[in-house]
Amino acid sequence: MEDFLAIIVAKYNYWLYVVLMMIGFYAMIGKRNLVKKLIGMNIFQTAIILMFVSAGAKFNATIPILNKYEVLKHGADATKVVNPLPHVLMLTAIVVGVSVTGVALAILIRVYREYGTLEEDEILEKLGQ
Amino acid sequence: MTTSNLHMYVMAVPLITAMFVNMLGRISPKYVAPLTLGALGFSSLASLGVLRQVLEYGGYSYTVGNWAPPMGIELVIDPLSALMLLLISVVSLLATLSALPMVAKEQAGKEHLFFTLYLILIAGLMGLVMTGDAFNLYVLLEITSITTYGLIAMGKGRAPLASFNYVIMGSVGACFYLLGVGYLYILTGSLNMADIASILPQLGGGAAVATALGFILVGLWIKMALFPLHGWLPNAYSLAPTGAGLLVAPLMTKVSIYLMIRVMFSVFGADYLFVQNPLVQSGMVWLASAGIICASCMALAQRNLKRMLTYIIVAEVGYMVGGVWLANSIGMTGAILHIVNDALMTLCLFLVVAAIAYRTGSLEFDNLRGIYKRMPITMAAFTVGAFSMIGVPPTAGFFSKWYLILGGIEAGHWEYVIALLFSSLINAVLFFRIIEIAYFDGRGEQGKIQRDEAPLIMQGPLVLTAVALIAIGLGSGPLVQGIIKLALPAGF
Numbered sequence: 001m002e003d004f005l006a007i008i009v010a011k012y013n014y015w016l017y018v019v020l021m022m023i024g025f026y027a028m029i030g031k032r033n034l035v036k037k038l039i040g041m042n043i044f045q046t047a048i049i050l051m052f053v054s055a056g057a058k059f060n061a062t063i064p065i066l067n068k069y070e071v072l073k074h075g076a077d078a079t080k081v082v083n084p085l086p087h088v089l090m091l092t093a094i095v096v097g098v099s100v101t102g103v104a105l106a107i108l109i110r111v112y113r114e115y116g117t118l119e120e121d122e123i124l125e126k127l128g129q
Numbered sequence: 130m131t132t133s134n135l136h137m138y139v140m141a142v143p144l145i146t147a148m149f150v151n152m153l154g155r156i157s158p159k160y161v162a163p164l165t166l167g168a169l170g171f172s173s174l175a176s177l178g179v180l181r182q183v184l185e186y187g188g189y190s191y192t193v194g195n196w197a198p199p200m201g202i203e204l205v206i207d208p209l210s211a212l213m214l215l216l217i218s219v220v221s222l223l224a225t226l227s228a229l230p231m232v233a234k235e236q237a238g239k240e241h242l243f244f245t246l247y248l249i250l251i252a253g254l255m256g257l258v259m260t261g262d263a264f265n266l267y268v269l270l271e272i273t274s275i276t277t278y279g280l281i282a283m284g285k286g287r288a289p290l291a292s293f294n295y296v297i298m299g300s301v302g303a304c305f306y307l308l309g310v311g312y313l314y315i316l317t318g319s320l321n322m323a324d325i326a327s328i329l330p331q332l333g334g335g336a337a338v339a340t341a342l343g344f345i346l347v348g349l350w351i352k353m354a355l356f357p358l359h360g361w362l363p364n365a366y367s368l369a370p371t372g373a374g375l376l377v378a379p380l381m382t383k384v385s386i387y388l389m390i391r392v393m394f395s396v397f398g399a400d401y402l403f404v405q406n407p408l409v410q411s412g413m414v415w416l417a418s419a420g421i422i423c424a425s426c427m428a429l430a431q432r433n434l435k436r437m438l439t440y441i442i443v444a445e446v447g448y449m450v451g452g453v454w455l456a457n458s459i460g461m462t463g464a465i466l467h468i469v470n471d472a473l474m475t476l477c478l479f480l481v482v483a484a485i486a487y488r489t490g491s492l493e494f495d496n497l498r499g500i501y502k503r504m505p506i507t508m509a510a511f512t513v514g515a516f517s518m519i520g521v522p523p524t525a526g527f528f529s530k531w532y533l534i535l536g537g538i539e540a541g542h543w544e545y546v547i548a549l550l551f552s553s554l555i556n557a558v559l560f561f562r563i564i565e566i567a568y569f570d571g572r573g574e575q576g577k578i579q580r581d582e583a584p585l586i587m588q589g590p591l592v593l594t595a596v597a598l599i600a601i602g603l604g605s606g607p608l609v610q611g612i613i614k615l616a617l618p619a620g621f
Binding site: 044092093096106 | 264267268271274275278279282286287289290292293296297300301303304307308311314315320
């Protein structure tokens with residue numbers, strides 16, 4: 001049990017993303033409201049974005065903004081700055097996430113106009129008639 | 130190594146034209162058709178040039194913006210991606226010819242919006258087959274998915290609901306892919322596929338590599354609608370506007386299968402996949418076989434032509450995935466040949482669907498009675514497409530199925546061979562049922578029946594595709610020897 005706890009504490013950030021991801025997954029599968037499903041999808045994406053960002057973090061490191069002349073003279077110490085690449089990648093992933101959410105919300109407006117509700121059960125009931 | 134950048138124009142022209150279609154199409158819808166056709170015509174010719182170049186001088190890689198890989202984004206043009214590029218541009222050109230009158234009828238007043246999404250989707254698909262960067266692939270995957278969500282949601286009735294389900298499923302798939310790429314990045318510190326492939330063997334394939342592979346593959350399987358993950362496809366594709374179905378149905382699943390081949394062999398390598406993990410390999414063939422049989426049976430239960438075809442697409446995905454995982458060169462040849470053939474067969478059948486929908490507006494089996502007399506040319510092309518799906522020689526479908534069956538026998542995977550034969554029989558039942566209804570069942574049709582074909586712009590691509598199916602069937606020997614043998618991934 002103590003070993004198990006040690007494993008969790010050593011990598012607690014990754015465990016948090018797993019929990020966050022499962023919350024999103026539950027919302028997508030378990031919730032009957034379409035907007036809640038969409039929010040579940042957003043939580044799911046956010047968990048992955050956080051995982052990427054924390055993968056770039058280092059202990060005792062600072063933000064990756066350096067003095068160009070200092071770097072040219074002495075070179076940069078990679079252990080003193082966080083890895084900026086995952087952050088840049090996640091900027092793109094955030095843009096993708098926002099676009100998907102936007103499209104999905106627009107689609108939900110059309111669904112609402114068609115059925116007058118966003119509850120999955122009520123929509124299925126109307127489809128059954 | 131050449132310095133050619135013809136392939137950039139293949140992708141850039143539809144992308145830039147999309148903007149002009151949106152702007153000029155607002156002024157008048159008459160600009161939409163020449164712009165779209167011009168862009169896709171150019172792309173088809175240019176991609177033919179790219180393919181010829183690649184066959185003559187060999188594949189090459191291209192660094193976009195002069196940032197050297199592994200930092201910059203690399204495009205890889207090898208025989209396989211050049212072949213896919215040509216397939217995408219030709220299929221989309223033929224589909225567009227038929228989509229133009231269809232969209233003018235179904236989405237009147239929204240042509241410019243429809244074709245903007247349509248062209249961006251095509252540019253995204255072209256980017257997907259060329260990219261050599263794992264994260265770039267994710268972005269392009271989402272570009273194609275988002276445009277597809279939009280196109281499907283333009284349909285009537287239940288289409289927005291089907292599109293929403295696709296949004297949820299598609300995003301989960303993309304997220305899984307991204308998660309897998311994250312694992313690979315943490316392991317190797319690189320996003321370039323070739324670079325990752327050179328670093329991975331040194332890591333010795335631990336649990337983290339296997340997890341990355343699992344996440345990436347599950348993500349792509351959701352996108353390609355492999356059997357247990359196919360739930361979104363039949364609704365989304367059958368409720369999509371007919372014009373969108375013409376483009377999406379032949380290309381999306383096939384490009385996803387290309388991506389699976391690309392990721393499997395350019396990143397992980399045949400040795401890691403097949404030699405080190407034989408259980409996964411045979412498990413996948415079993416899964417594909419189960420998928421073929423289940424999807425074929427579900428197709429039997431349908432009473433609508435378009436809906437039946439969507440289940441056949443799911444079954445065909447099983448053919449190709451099984452062929453890839455057979456892990457021998459015959460199966461692989463069959464899978465790649467089947468990507469080409471299946472794109473054309475699906476295009477042919479969806480062009481028929483569009484022609485019938487344009488004239489009668491209904492695709493229920495009951496309304497297809499005696500349609501042969503009304504639309505003889507359309508139904509003749511349908512027969513060719515149906516024979517190709519069943520696998521009757523000399524149509525194209527026979528030859529790729531032949532390679533797949535030979536590959537299955539060589540690998541000793543009899544369940545896959547049985548699934549293929551079973552599915553061919555089911556396809557025969559499915560299509561002969563429709564042929565019987567359309568040709569011989571004349572109930573309710575009294576008196577002289579007027580010939581009422583779809584307009585020429587819809588018949589042209591239909592006849593062309595049907596002829597191409599027979600031509601590719603007869604020419605499949607040279608096609609395999611000349612292109613596909615070169616396109617096989619390393620290690621085959």
